Amino acid sequence: MINFANATFVKSVASDMDFPSPRLWEVLFLGRSNVGKSSIINALCNKKSLAFVSKNPGHTTLLNYYLIDDKFYLVDAPGYGFSSRDKNHYKLFASLMDNYFVRSDKLRFAIVLLDIRRRINDDDKLMIDYLVSNHISYRLVFTKYDQANQQEKAKAKKMLMDIYNIDKNDVIFTSSKDKVGLEVLKETIEKAIK
Numbered sequence: 001m002i003n004f005a006n007a008t009f010v011k012s013v014a015s016d017m018d019f020p021s022p023r024l025w026e027v028l029f030l031g032r033s034n035v036g037k038s039s040i041i042n043a044l045c046n047k048k049s050l051a052f053v054s055k056n057p058g059h060t061t062l063l064n065y066y067l068i069d070d071k072f073y074l075v076d077a078p079g080y081g082f083s084s085r086d087k088n089h090y091k092l093f094a095s096l097m098d099n100y101f102v103r104s105d106k107l108r109f110a111i112v113l114l115d116i117r118r119r120i121n122d123d124d125k126l127m128i129d130y131l132v133s134n135h136i137s138y139r140l141v142f143t144k145y146d147q148a149n150q151q152e153k154a155k156a157k158k159m160l161m162d163i164y165n166i167d168k169n170d171v172i173f174t175s176s177k178d179k180v181g182l183e184v185l186k187e188t189i190e191k192a193i194k
């Protein structure tokens with residue numbers, strides 16, 4: 001059993017020369033800006049502000065490493081959302097991630113967060129296609145479950161099944177606010193890094 005509450009911020013990383021030791025498996029959290037990434041990391045680890053470290057100026061374009069129970073690193077990637085940001089942000093994101101994907105022999109699993117109230121967009125698709133073409137295992141996870149009604153939930157699920165041919169049981173719904181889906185997500189991560 002992994003104790004997610006035993007979580008500490010390790011460092012923010014800008015280059016591949018800088019990854020933390022000891023080397024452990026890494027689980028990468030990805031999602032558009034505002035998807036609820038910081039909130040879900042805090043909820044998983046039962047901390048109020050663990051992941052808001054990344055809100056510090058200058059940290060928003062870095063990879064933030066959290067050590068979980070001395071067993072693996074949870075890696076918080078910068079939020080993407082290229083269309084709404086400037087080109088410079090896109091370039092920084094792309095070079096950081098390229099660098100990371102190329103050098104990280106420890107990347108074991110990726111969690112791609114999707115806001116249940118929003119349609120999946122080209123940025124999400126680019127990210128997911130990248131994972132697929134690089135043979136990185138991943139799981140799609142909806143956030144903000146508390147904000148959708150039954151019909152919207154069913155629609156969101158169908159959308160993923162249609163686009164990504166995902167089994168209906170593989171879709172994870174979460175709410176950081178209501179603490180929904182967190183145990184399933186923890187189990188999924190635990191299985192993935194075994």
Ligand SMILES: Nc1nc2c(ncn2[C@@H]2O[C@H](COP(=O)(O)OP(=O)(O)O)[C@@H](O)[C@H]2O)c(=O)[nH]1
Pocket residue numbers: 031032033034035036037038039040079143144145146147174175176177178
């Ligand atoms: N209702 C609801 N709001 C959420 C949830 N998770 C995050 N939010 C809100 O969404 C906004 C963005 O959250 P944040 O964790 O900072 O997103 P990030 O930019 O992906 O790190 C904040 O206003 C959060 O309070 C959730 O599960 N339910």
Ligand SMILES: [Mg+2]
Pocket residue numbers: 037038039054
């Ligand atoms: Mg954040």
